[in-house]
Amino acid sequence: MFTGIIETLGTVTAVEPKGGNLDITIESILTQDLKIDQSVAHNGVCLTVVRLTDLTYTVTAIAETLKKTNLHSLKTNDSVNLERAMILGSRLDGHIVQGHVDQTGECIDVQEEDGSWVFSFKYDAANGNPTIEKGSITIDGTSLTVVNSGTNTFDVAIIPYTYEHTRFNTYKVGTIVNLEFDVIGKYVAKLMALK
Known part of the structure; x- marks a missing residue:
């Protein structure tokens, strides 16, 4: 975990x-x-x-x-x-991440916004993995908050610290990334599909 x-x-x-x-x-x-x-x-x-x-x-x-x-x-x-791996009993600063990548996605846009960056990604929605506005997503292991959630696209806003201390400073249009969707969201989507 x-x-x-x-x-x-x-x-x-x-x-x-x-x-x-x-x-x-x-x-x-x-x-x-x-x-x-x-x-x-x-x-x-x-x-x-x-x-x-x-x-x-x-x-x-x-x-x-x-x-x-x-x-x-x-x-x-x-x-x-x-x-x-996290130590049980410590603060959970990000969100629950299993380390089990669901699928890959592709960077489709990078916008610098006066001290921060907005990265846009697309992915194959046929796998049934949902994103929601202000929900959690893991990109190459980095816990982030979704903005502008679409059917098969989403954006994330990146602060300077994250940009400097992760692989985000290497991403450009066409970069393929690992995506792990929020585990709670995946369970809810599966349960709703059973109805």
Whole structure:
């Protein structure tokens, strides 16, 4: 379980195909605090630490994960949003994030607004994942509030801190991102469909 509050950025140092899977090695200031079998969210995808060195750690993304996320496109020197699992009893600064990406979306517009940014995204609505105005969305692991919710589009407003400390400063039109829709919203949508 995660909160969607990105702790730091990591840098991909190696990407190694292993059959249908992908071993991804990351250099990060978090490495010294990690242990084997620990869960870490990478661009919002919960992956297990399988190997550690002094400066890096390695995780494995299986074929199913690679199909549904943007992790298949990672290459050496790419930055990755990182968050360790939440500690029960701590403040929940973002929202409930499972680290289970629902689908990808595409950045379709970036507008700078005198000290903040508005990013617009589109996604395939056929998967039945809803957004609502002022609801929660997770983009590459970052917990955000939806504005201008449409059938298959939505916007998010980004403050300077988030822009500077996450991958948002690398996004441009055409960037593919991981989307995790609000878990409560998904349950409500499913229950309503059963009526």
